[in-house]
Amino acid sequence: MLNTCPLSLLCGLLLALQPLVAAAAPAPYGEGFVRLGAQWGEGGLEWLERPGDSNIPGDGQAFEQQLESLEQAGGPYADSLAEPLASLGRHYRQAGDYQQAAALYRRAMHVIRVNDGLGSDRQVPLLRELLLSYRQAGNLEALDERYDYFFHLFGNGRPPFTQARIRAAQEYMRWQREALRHELGAGRQRLLKLIELNADMLEHMQQQANVPYRWLRDVSYSQVLNHYLLLQRFEPTIAEQQLLTSREYMGTQQVVQSLEEQKLDARLRTAPAQVAAIFRQLSRAAAGQGAVETAAVHLGLADWYFWNGNRQRAAASYREVVAILNEAGEQALLQQWLGEPVELPDNGVFWRAETFAAGPAATIEARYDVSARGRVSGLEARHTGGDEDHNLHDFRRQLSATLFRPRWASGEAEAVEGLTRRYRLLD
CATH class of the missing domain: 1.25.40 (Serine Threonine Protein Phosphatase 5, Tetratricopeptide repeat)
Known part of the structure; x- marks a missing residue:
């Protein structure tokens, strides 16, 4: 006799597994390139x-x-x-x-x-x-x-x-x-x-x-x-x-x-x-x-x-930042943090810093728009220095997949057009 599984049981199983199947994460900013001059601890x-540390x-x-x-x-x-x-x-x-x-x-x-x-x-x-x-x-x-x-x-x-x-x-x-x-x-x-x-x-x-x-x-x-x-x-x-079929769920093929x-x-x-x-x-x-x-x-x-x-909880937290800084009279800091789009994550966790000898790196100038949802569009890019053998297509693909913190200084997410930034490519 074939093993059977009620539809409600199968649906329950799939719902239980749903939290494990997460949406694809944004591109790991810092792995392939960073904004020129960017550094994190x-x-x-x-x-x-440093030069002169010892003699x-x-x-x-x-x-x-x-x-x-x-x-x-x-x-x-x-x-x-x-x-x-x-x-x-x-x-x-x-x-x-x-x-x-x-x-x-x-x-x-x-x-x-x-x-x-x-x-x-x-x-x-x-x-x-x-x-x-x-x-x-x-x-x-x-x-x-x-x-x-x-x-x-x-x-x-x-x-x-x-x-x-x-x-x-x-x-x-x-x-x-x-x-x-x-x-x-x-x-x-x-x-x-x-x-x-x-x-x-x-x-x-x-x-x-x-x-x-x-x-x-x-x-x-x-x-x-x-x-x-x-x-x-x-x-x-x-x-x-273990996206199980009903037959597997009934115990004939348990994944260990x-x-x-x-x-x-x-x-x-x-x-x-x-x-x-x-x-x-x-x-x-x-x-x-x-x-x-x-x-x-x-x-x-x-x-x-x-x-x-x-996005809902993110928006509430960004508004909290705006309110705290405005109340404290920290408008300059508010503009620094939320006055323009910022590549995320802005903490260097994916940054492959060159901490030993490395040759000159290629630099690229990019011009693009960032939506209120933190996504790039209208991207144009050109080499501005260093090794030009790097593929501009790869850079465009990576930057387009990068999530940006939108401009939030007004208390609402805003689109920004015509950003021009320079990036350093990492080998």
Whole structure:
């Protein structure tokens, strides 16, 4: 006898699955191009060394001689070796010999651990320079491994929280997102672990009395960025495997999901509401920080709603931003934030910043209109510099798929015509 399924039961099943089949996300602004001059903290550019950061003798001979004398006097693990080893490593790094520099930094750290113990804070500046060496060399796999040690030195995101621990956790979580953008390792597993780590930190912070607002804000925004990546990079596994027929539903072919797949689907299903809840909780904490901070949180929530297609709630949140800033007399800031269309997401979460040596990039000038719904039309584009081998068709396609925050300064979404902007293409 054939298995049968009542129509009402089948409809109920499809309705239950419906939240898992989300509409396609907008284009990931920052992945293929950015507006010329755009920067976000998410890019990790603070790790780049600036000219004049240090002044190391050109030949390194003085450090070699100092090392030899100290080693003869105190042996290969003399505590006094750490600083000249680090200085010589800095010399080689600035000369572009990243392999030799990394070896010297690692040896200096080993000397410190022998003398001070495995958890010595004296390792931290050296570890930072070691990370910089790997980054400048483009050795992302080694960089990824060392970030785990960096995070371990600062408590792995566990309480008690201090300024140093919070900053280290922020940088570690930022790197995890950068590693995802570079497609290092198992992306799904990495992102799920990152979201769980970030959630645990938020939970512990809520349980700790007198947590500074800035810590809560920064860790909250980190979790928001994690969810932007989640929704853009992954689709529910159940949507690919389990749009069941009535025969399958009756038990003849049950699809078995791994625990990781179940976690992913649960995260995808609840992401829009979870992030909205994070923003609402943060807005309560921001109430004591002044109108500008409160408005900034509402703007983040509005952009999140808008990105996820919830236009009604997005509009309410944008109007809240306008009202708060007008009441506070912050008309200049209102124009800065909502006076013209802005590419979304305006947080750098998809930005593949060039944080090691790269050649000249192509630049493109684009002219277009943006509707009140944040969509591009009438796009014209031309090369204005750099490598012109890049396909203008690809750029037009990507920009046309980019969602814009519309102009909202009047309290209503408005179309804007004839925008002219320059963009930098990313390889």
